[in-house]
Amino acid sequence: xxxxxxxxxxxxxxxxxxxxxxxxxxxxxxxxxxxxxxxxxxxxxxxxxxxxxxxxxxxxxxxxxxxxxxxxxxxxxxxxxxxxxxxxxxxxxxxxxxxxxxxxxxxxxxxxxxxxxxxxxxxxxxxxxxxxxxxxxxxxxxxxxxxxxxxxxxxxxxxxxxxxxxxxxxxxxxxxxxxxxxxxxxxxxxxxxxxxxxxxxxxxxxxxxxxxxxxxxxxxxxxxxxxxxxxxxxxxxxxxxxxxxxxxxxxxxxxxxxxxxxxxxxxxxxxxxxxxxxxxxxxxxxxxxxxxxxxxxxxxxxxxxxxxxxxxxxxxxxxxxxxxxxxxxxxxxxxxxxxxxxxxxxxxxxxxxxxxxxxxxxxxxxxxxxxxxxxxxxxxxxxxxxxxxxxxxxxxxxxxxxxxxxxxxxxxxxxxxxxxxxxxxxxxxxxxxxxxxxxxxxxxxxxxxxxxxxxxxxxxxxxxxxxxxxxxxxxxxxxxxxxxxxxxxxxxxxxxxxxxxxxxxxxxxxxxxxxxxxxxxxxxxxxxxxxxxxxxxxxxxxxxxxxxxxxxx
Amino acid sequence: xxxxxxxxxxxxxxxxxxxxxxxxxxxxxxxxxxxxxxxxxxxxxxxxxxxxxxxxxxxxxxxxxxx
Numbered sequence: 001x002x003x004x005x006x007x008x009x010x011x012x013x014x015x016x017x018x019x020x021x022x023x024x025x026x027x028x029x030x031x032x033x034x035x036x037x038x039x040x041x042x043x044x045x046x047x048x049x050x051x052x053x054x055x056x057x058x059x060x061x062x063x064x065x066x067x068x069x070x071x072x073x074x075x076x077x078x079x080x081x082x083x084x085x086x087x088x089x090x091x092x093x094x095x096x097x098x099x100x101x102x103x104x105x106x107x108x109x110x111x112x113x114x115x116x117x118x119x120x121x122x123x124x125x126x127x128x129x130x131x132x133x134x135x136x137x138x139x140x141x142x143x144x145x146x147x148x149x150x151x152x153x154x155x156x157x158x159x160x161x162x163x164x165x166x167x168x169x170x171x172x173x174x175x176x177x178x179x180x181x182x183x184x185x186x187x188x189x190x191x192x193x194x195x196x197x198x199x200x201x202x203x204x205x206x207x208x209x210x211x212x213x214x215x216x217x218x219x220x221x222x223x224x225x226x227x228x229x230x231x232x233x234x235x236x237x238x239x240x241x242x243x244x245x246x247x248x249x250x251x252x253x254x255x256x257x258x259x260x261x262x263x264x265x266x267x268x269x270x271x272x273x274x275x276x277x278x279x280x281x282x283x284x285x286x287x288x289x290x291x292x293x294x295x296x297x298x299x300x301x302x303x304x305x306x307x308x309x310x311x312x313x314x315x316x317x318x319x320x321x322x323x324x325x326x327x328x329x330x331x332x333x334x335x336x337x338x339x340x341x342x343x344x345x346x347x348x349x350x351x352x353x354x355x356x357x358x359x360x361x362x363x364x365x366x367x368x369x370x371x372x373x374x375x376x377x378x379x380x381x382x383x384x385x386x387x388x389x390x391x392x393x394x395x396x397x398x399x400x401x402x403x404x405x406x407x408x409x410x411x412x413x414x415x416x417x418x419x420x421x422x423x424x425x426x427x428x429x430x431x432x433x434x435x436x437x438x439x440x441x442x443x444x445x446x447x448x449x450x451x452x453x454x455x456x457x458x459x460x461x462x463x464x465x466x467x468x469x470x471x472x473x474x475x476x477x478x479x480x481x482x483x484x485x486x487x488x489x490x491x492x493x494x495x496x497x498x499x500x501x502x503x504x505x506x507x508x509x510x511x512x513x514x515x516x517x518x519x520x521x522x523x524x525x526x527x528x529x530x531x532x533x534x535x536x537x538x539x540x541x542x543x544x545x546x547x548x549x550x551x552x553x
Numbered sequence: 554x555x556x557x558x559x560x561x562x563x564x565x566x567x568x569x570x571x572x573x574x575x576x577x578x579x580x581x582x583x584x585x586x587x588x589x590x591x592x593x594x595x596x597x598x599x600x601x602x603x604x605x606x607x608x609x610x611x612x613x614x615x616x617x618x619x620x
Contacts, residue, residue: 016568
């Protein structure tokens, strides 16, 4: 690792950011008086606030350094994570699932599982989600510490603890409200802080067209090389992309992961809640401009010795996650360098805050109040939320050390999502759209999906199973294995849930009103003129999505 | 409380001012090692863009409060 010097202006910008978010947390503390304020931000947010927070909660380490690094490694194929791997799921959440989530007034996704199924399914999912959140939180901490270590030369361990403490302070003061406020701030810092990396990269190469022409063909297309895994950078077929990423992992994350869905729960009314993921979808489609193009620019620069550019190396291995930091170091002069680093830090801090605020909500409502103290008072829940924030941060520091040993941040993330979110999506899909799915079927389906996903992970890791069998193709990359493992875990959960439901006791239909499609009058919930209807804006979003896929085919 | 857009305005204005001032300083006192494309002076015009954006957010939200 090398250290890149910063000037007074850079330090000043970094200091102002830290002081600003701590001050914001302190300012918001006076408005956080009840557990509803702390965990749900009072349910008063507009669709724009909730929508930008919805997107920003996902714009952590994964989206910035991880994706730019993966573009360097896999090429344009990574854009699938932003388009087919996000947009359909976000729109499905808005149009079909949000009416059930929001009208049931639950505090969390496990909370919905309790009403639709039973307490044991809720607790199972809450525990799995809590563990997953702490693991993902560790990745954010790891990435934060990497940026500080790379640019400032600080000790990796001290950086991680310093960042963790800052997040712990402002989240414990005002919970989801401060998390959402800092996520909005982060949204603007990321766009203002990283836009110039892309712009100057294009200027140095010559033009955007030249950027695409100078990378290998397999690195510059989305679908045209997807028939043969040996012809695309990620070594995965269109079936793996569509079934594993586009369907299971994407829908599993965007429709059931409480980290992002919690932002929509904080909206002031049903229309705002449904508009939340739709507004986010427009900005999500634009994020590749900030990460995909810099990844391709870095690849071109590193391939030609005349540019004198290379990524950092850790123990002889290329550190792909250093793509964005090294481009910032290349282009940004004094002042702008501080802004670029702050943009990355803001992404990591907000991602960390998002994980912790989701963790403290699920722990407090779905484990503490559900299992440990069923008669907890409002004050007791508020206190528990603050304590859990601190405990969650400490635990995620431990998981950061595990993340440090993973070869690529993104591969690690997908492995975690396929353990928890992939089977959960099968449970939620069946639970929301099929009335005769039983609580026992949902529970055992979820257990079998999670166990099978974890078993497949171990089987490939320890060579008990040939990964080519799992992915139904050859050659096969780590990413392809993740996609296909998610698909099989989803299918197993889906099948077991249905089979067990055939033979177990169903819930009475009157208990499912407002929770299941066909038993809830969705139109009555959202009777608006067409220009204000979420479906209208979803149609615009899906049109842009299709156009992008055709243009970059 | 003040809307979040007000705070976004404050931050963009302050950070844009620092970037712009740093750009002016390096214009008059260029560092010995220049960054790639430094002749475009991205800090000057980007700092100005941030100040303008911050000012718009500040002016449009300075009298607003939200529940």
